[in-house]
Amino acid sequence: MQVQEPQLSSKQSIANHFKTGVLIVNLGTPDSPSTPDVRKYLREFLMDGRVIDFPFVFRWMLVNLIIAPFRSPKSAKVYQELWTDRGSPLKFYGEDVERMLQAQLGTEYDVKLAMRYQNPSMDAGLEAFRKAGYKKIIVVPFFPQYASATTGSVYEKTMEIVKNWQIIPEISFVNTFYDHPKFVQFFTEAAQQYMAKHEYDYFMFSYHGLPERQIRKGDCTGNTCKLGSCCDTIHAMNQYCYRAQCHETTRLLAKSLGLKEGDYMTTFQSRLGKDPWIQPYTDATIKEMVAKGKKKILVFSPAFVADCLETTIEIGEEYKELFEELGGEHWQLVESLNNSPLWVDLLEDLIKKA
Known part of the structure; x- marks a missing residue:
C-alpha cells in the first residue's frame, strides 16, 4: 500500500492537468435569515465599489452607519418569509444546478458553485481548482445581462484572487446569455403554460x-x-x-410569444436611495x-436565473398586492430558470463554447 499511494497520486495529478474547473457564480445570500447574518451579508455586498460606486469613506459610512444597521432587521424578516426547509432558494437551486451540470458535463470537468458574497465563497472554489x-x-x-455591479464584480474578484498565484492557468469568462436561444425558449415555454390557462391584457418584463x-x-x-432610444437596438457602441x-x-421574448407592440413594457425594480x-x-x-384598464398582467423577471427575494417577494407578493389594491384582477409571475434541465443545457452550451 505504501508503494501504491504515490503512484495513485501521480496518476490523479496527471488526470487533473487535463481537467477544467467550472465555477458557477451567483450573487449571494445570507447564511441564515437572522439579523446578524443578514447584516453581515449586506455589509459585504454593499461595500463592493462596483455596487455602490461612491468613494470608499463615503461608502463605508453609508453602509456601516446607515444601511446595514437600519435595514438588516427589516430585511431579516423578509428573508424569514423567503426561507424554506432547504434554506435560501437562490442557494439550493444553485446546488441543484451544480449537481445536474456536473452529471451532464462528465468527469473532464469539475463544477463548483460559488457566491460573489458570502458562502460558498469564490475564494474556496478557486483555491480548490488551484x-x-x-x-x-x-x-x-x-447574470443574463452584463452589469458592472454583477458580472463585472465577479470578473474583478476572480482576478483579485488569482493575481498572486505562482501559476495562473488559462481562465475564460462567460459574459452574457440574455439572447441565447435556450434562455428565450425557457421563458417562452413557461409563459405559454400560463397563457393557455388565462387571457392576459398586458405583459411586463x-x-x-x-x-x-x-x-x-x-x-x-x-x-x-441617452437612456432612451439608444437602446432600441444592440450595436457595437452599446x-x-x-x-x-x-x-x-x-x-x-415578445417576438417569440407573438406579442403586439403596445401590449408589453420593459421596466426596472428594486431601486435604492434618492439618485x-x-x-x-x-x-x-x-x-x-x-389606470388604463389593464387588469390581467403576466410578469417576467429575466434578470434572475433563480427565484429569490426580488422575484418571489418583491414581484410575486409586494407588486401583486399593489396591483390588486389598485383594482387589478390577475397578477402572475413567470418563474425563473431555477433547476430546469433546459437551464443546465444552456450552461453546457456556454461552457463548451468558452
Whole structure:
C-alpha cells in the first residue's frame, strides 16, 4: 500500500492537468435569515465599489452607519418569509444546478458553485481548482445581462484572487446569455403554460434596476448613452449596456410569444436611495397600467436565473398586492430558470463554447 499511494497520486495529478474547473457564480445570500447574518451579508455586498460606486469613506459610512444597521432587521424578516426547509432558494437551486451540470458535463470537468458574497465563497472554489492543478478554469456568472455591479464584480474578484498565484492557468469568462436561444425558449415555454390557462391584457418584463450614473459610466464613447432610444437596438457602441441588453431580451421574448407592440413594457425594480435609477419603474408602471384598464398582467423577471427575494417577494407578493389594491384582477409571475434541465443545457452550451 505504501508503494501504491504515490503512484495513485501521480496518476490523479496527471488526470487533473487535463481537467477544467467550472465555477458557477451567483450573487449571494445570507447564511441564515437572522439579523446578524443578514447584516453581515449586506455589509459585504454593499461595500463592493462596483455596487455602490461612491468613494470608499463615503461608502463605508453609508453602509456601516446607515444601511446595514437600519435595514438588516427589516430585511431579516423578509428573508424569514423567503426561507424554506432547504434554506435560501437562490442557494439550493444553485446546488441543484451544480449537481445536474456536473452529471451532464462528465468527469473532464469539475463544477463548483460559488457566491460573489458570502458562502460558498469564490475564494474556496478557486483555491480548490488551484490545488488540483487544473489546466483551465471557466467562470460563469449567473447574470443574463452584463452589469458592472454583477458580472463585472465577479470578473474583478476572480482576478483579485488569482493575481498572486505562482501559476495562473488559462481562465475564460462567460459574459452574457440574455439572447441565447435556450434562455428565450425557457421563458417562452413557461409563459405559454400560463397563457393557455388565462387571457392576459398586458405583459411586463421587470429587470433589476441600476443607478443611471452607472449606465452612463459604461458608455466608452462618452456620447452614445441617452437612456432612451439608444437602446432600441444592440450595436457595437452599446453591446455591453445593461439597459440595452434588457430591452433586447424583452424584444426577443415578445417576438417569440407573438406579442403586439403596445401590449408589453420593459421596466426596472428594486431601486435604492434618492439618485435617479433607470426607468420606467415597475411600481409606477403598475399604477399606470391599471389606470388604463389593464387588469390581467403576466410578469417576467429575466434578470434572475433563480427565484429569490426580488422575484418571489418583491414581484410575486409586494407588486401583486399593489396591483390588486389598485383594482387589478390577475397578477402572475413567470418563474425563473431555477433547476430546469433546459437551464443546465444552456450552461453546457456556454461552457463548451468558452
